[in-house]
Amino acid sequence: MLSMKNINKVFKTDLVETHALRDFNLDVEEGEFVAVTGPSGSGKTTFLNIAGLLEGFTHGDFFLDGVNISNLSDNKSAAIRNEKIGFIFQGFNLIPDLNLAENVEVPLRYRGFNAKERKIRVERALEQVGLAARMKHLPTQLSGGQQQRVAIARALAGEPRFLLADEPTGNLDSLMARQVMELLEDINKAGTTIIMVTHDAELARRAQRNIQIVDGQVCDFTMYQGEQGSVAQGQSVADVAAAEVVTVASSVA
Amino acid sequence: MFQVKPIISMLMRNKSGPLLLLIQIILSVAIVANASFIISERIGMMSRESGIVEAEVFDFTIYNFDENIEAETQPLQDLDIIRQLDGVKGATLTSMTPLSGGGWSSNFSYGSSEEDSKSAPNAAIYYSDEQFIPTLGLNLIEGRNFYPDEINAGGPELASLAIVSAQFAKDTFGDESALGRVMYRGNIGQQPMTIIGVVEKLQSAWVDNDNLELSIILNVKLTSSFNRLLVRADENAIVGLKEAIPAALHKENPNRVVRGFTTISEHRTSIYRNHELMASVLSLMVVLLLLITSLGLAGMVMFNIERRTKQIGTRRALGAKKRDIVSFFLVENYLLCLIGGGLGGLIAVQLGQQLMTLYSLPKLELIYPIITVAGLLVLTTVAVILPARKAAKISPAIATRSV
Numbered sequence: 099m100l101s102m103k104n105i106n107k108v109f110k111t112d113l114v115e116t117h118a119l120r121d122f123n124l125d126v127e128e129g130e131f132v133a134v135t136g137p138s139g140s141g142k143t144t145f146l147n148i149a150g151l152l153e154g155f156t157h158g159d160f161f162l163d164g165v166n167i168s169n170l171s172d173n174k175s176a177a178i179r180n181e182k183i184g185f186i187f188q189g190f191n192l193i194p195d196l197n198l199a200e201n202v203e204v205p206l207r208y209r210g211f212n213a214k215e216r217k218i219r220v221e222r223a224l225e226q227v228g229l230a231a232r233m234k235h236l237p238t239q240l241s242g243g244q245q246q247r248v249a250i251a252r253a254l255a256g257e258p259r260f261l262l263a264d265e266p267t268g269n270l271d272s273l274m275a276r277q278v279m280e281l282l283e284d285i286n287k288a289g290t291t292i293i294m295v296t297h298d299a300e301l302a303r304r305a306q307r308n309i310q311i312v313d314g315q316v317c318d319f320t321m322y323q324g325e326q327g328s329v330a331q332g333q334s335v336a337d338v339a340a341a342e343v344v345t346v347a348s349s350v351a
Numbered sequence: 352m353f354q355v356k357p358i359i360s361m362l363m364r365n366k367s368g369p370l371l372l373l374i375q376i377i378l379s380v381a382i383v384a385n386a387s388f389i390i391s392e393r394i395g396m397m398s399r400e401s402g403i404v405e406a407e408v409f410d411f412t413i414y415n416f417d418e419n420i421e422a423e424t425q426p427l428q429d430l431d432i433i434r435q436l437d438g439v440k441g442a443t444l445t446s447m448t449p450l451s452g453g454g455w456s457s458n459f460s461y462g463s464s465e466e467d468s469k470s471a472p473n474a475a476i477y478y479s480d481e482q483f484i485p486t487l488g489l490n491l492i493e494g495r496n497f498y499p500d501e502i503n504a505g506g507p508e509l510a511s512l513a514i515v516s517a518q519f520a521k522d523t524f525g526d527e528s529a530l531g532r533v534m535y536r537g538n539i540g541q542q543p544m545t546i547i548g549v550v551e552k553l554q555s556a557w558v559d560n561d562n563l564e565l566s567i568i569l570n571v572k573l574t575s576s577f578n579r580l581l582v583r584a585d586e587n588a589i590v591g592l593k594e595a596i597p598a599a600l601h602k603e604n605p606n607r608v609v610r611g612f613t614t615i616s617e618h619r620t621s622i623y624r625n626h627e628l629m630a631s632v633l634s635l636m637v638v639l640l641l642l643i644t645s646l647g648l649a650g651m652v653m654f655n656i657e658r659r660t661k662q663i664g665t666r667r668a669l670g671a672k673k674r675d676i677v678s679f680f681l682v683e684n685y686l687l688c689l690i691g692g693g694l695g696g697l698i699a700v701q702l703g704q705q706l707m708t709l710y711s712l713p714k715l716e717l718i719y720p721i722i723t724v725a726g727l728l729v730l731t732t733v734a735v736i737l738p739a740r741k742a743a744k745i746s747p748a749i750a751t752r753s754v
Contacts, residue, residue, distance in 0.1 A: 143752075146751060147748045147751055150668065150751075151747075152667075152668055152746070152750065153746060153748040172672070172673060176667065176670050177670065177672075179668060179669070179670050179747070180669065180670020185668050185669065185750065187665070187751060188751075189661075191668075193361075195361040195364045195365050196360060203357070205669040207354055207357075208669065209670065252669070256670075264751050
């Protein structure tokens with residue numbers, strides 16, 4: 099589904115070269131639910147941006163659903179984003195001047211679906227997240243959790259091959275976070291591959307697989323199978339979180 | 352890809368900025384359409400052909416204050432003197448000069464009896480001789496010129512033959528030939544004048560008059576101590592003749608004042624000066640208004656790009672191509688332009704009606720609001736395309752940034 103081999107991303111200024119990702123390798127199989135954790139500045143967002151075709155990489159090989167992503171034109175990248183990837187952002191990124199239905203409709207319009215097809219998909223997606231009755235409401239009339247569910251509906255409406263979620267519960271209280279997480283789990287169970295970047299160790303533990311990025315590299319990964327919390331391989335996420343605290347404490351000291 | 356419905360939704364939910372721009376567009380269209388119409392009218396007026404070789408013909412006046420001068424013969428001697436001068440192609444006496452702003456006009460009637468009397472339109476009257484047509488370079492299209500022995504010297508009442516402008520002939524007699532028709536000054540029976548020729552074009556002295564193209568040449572040399580002369584000469588010789596003519600005339604008799612020397616081209620410039628000024632001022636106003644409107648459009652787009660940076664990044668992340676972002680801003684502003692243009696067009700027509708009533712301007716032609724809106728669409732494209740292309744370059748990665 100997603101295969102990254104020796105991906106490097108270097109940000110250059112006149113004075114400094116920063117390696118955001120360094121020989122980054124990752125394979126994600128179809129239907130997986132992968133949580134990506136790591137300290138701030140470790141390269142999580144850069145990974146997410148590259149995985150979501152939001153920005154390019156300096157060198158390496160990246161295959162998405164069998165398509166070589168290197169050197170794609172801007173238009174082709176946009177088309178792949180639109181057709182294969184659903185995005186869920188930390189800040190929801192809903193368009194405040196559009197109602198829920200219009201928000202969910204945005205990627206469908208870029209796909210070129212006709213009005214009838216868009217209507218069917220919008221209703222279905224909003225129904226899936228339990229907000230079909232509020233499709234004429236504006237985002238500002240909803241709670242944070244509801245807004246994120248609309249964002250999930252927007253991501254699902256185009257029936258993407260996989261979802262990229264960037265801190266999907268980062269702006270939500272614990273109750274709403276749990277609801278959103280349950281929704282993502284349901285979506286994954288229905289067959290959609292999910293890659294979720296998160297700081298939340300508890301949430302990460304609920305994913306099938308957890309990878310940790312440190313200094314632009316996958317430094318460790320943990321496989322969870324079956325029941326939550328049964329560690330199959332490697333370091334536990336709690337340990338990783340503890341390691342983060344130690345890292346932060348050392349840097350403060 | 353056009354997204355008219357969501358764009359309308361966005362405009363409706365965020366009214367204040369677009370509303371201000373809309374008002375600006377409405378006012379611009381209303382004013383620019385009327386101003387363009389007035390400019391076009393003025394330019395149309397100024398570009399009317401006079402039928403005269405304007406650059407070669409000039410007029411001047413002679414005031415004779417020598418009591419011994421013979422009013423009938425002196426002008427003939429003066430014309431002979433002038434015709435001898437180098438560069439002179441022709442000279443004639445006249446009662447008025449075309450496009451000069453002052454002269455003679457009269458009403459005429461025609462018909463076989465008082466009962467079937469008809470009025471001819473008011474027309475300018477040139478009292479002159481057989482040299483008038485060649486001196487002005489007029490084109491005789493029907494009939495003939497005066498013969499020298501048909502020219503009477505004296506007062507206006509001696510006129511018996513007339514050469515009319517084609518427009519006068521058409522307005523008076525329709526499709527029938529004017530040749531041989533008898534006109535009367537005033538009522539039927541008073542001072543009959545037979546039309547013997549028709550010139551293609553001869554304008555009067557008053558450019559703001561509806562009857563500018565209606566003129567009549569009558570076969571009378573007016574005898575007076577004051578004479579107006581028209582001279583046709585090589586263009587290059589005119590400057591020299593302005594000194595040579597007074598010198599030659601004063602040599603013959605110093606007791607007179609020779610003054611004027613204005614070419615028909617100069618008369619044209621002078622008489623159309625106010626129209627030219629108005630056209631220039633209105634043109635400047637149109638340019639400024641369009642400039643301000645396009646700056647308003649560009650400013651609004653730049654403001655919106657700044658405000659919607661994250662939204663644009665999100666749209667790009669969701670699959671919008673660069674051209675989708677450009678078309679989004681173009682469509683948004685085209686909508687404003689079309690709505691503003693439509694309303695502005697209606698107000699323009701109303702404003703045109705008011706101007707027509709208050710200042711006797713012609714009725715605004717609908718094509719002017721339409722052209723103004725079309726021009727505004729072009730201007731919108733120019734004003735919006737650069738900021739919109741800049742917006743299209745916003746990285747989709749901005750969607751994942753927290754600021």
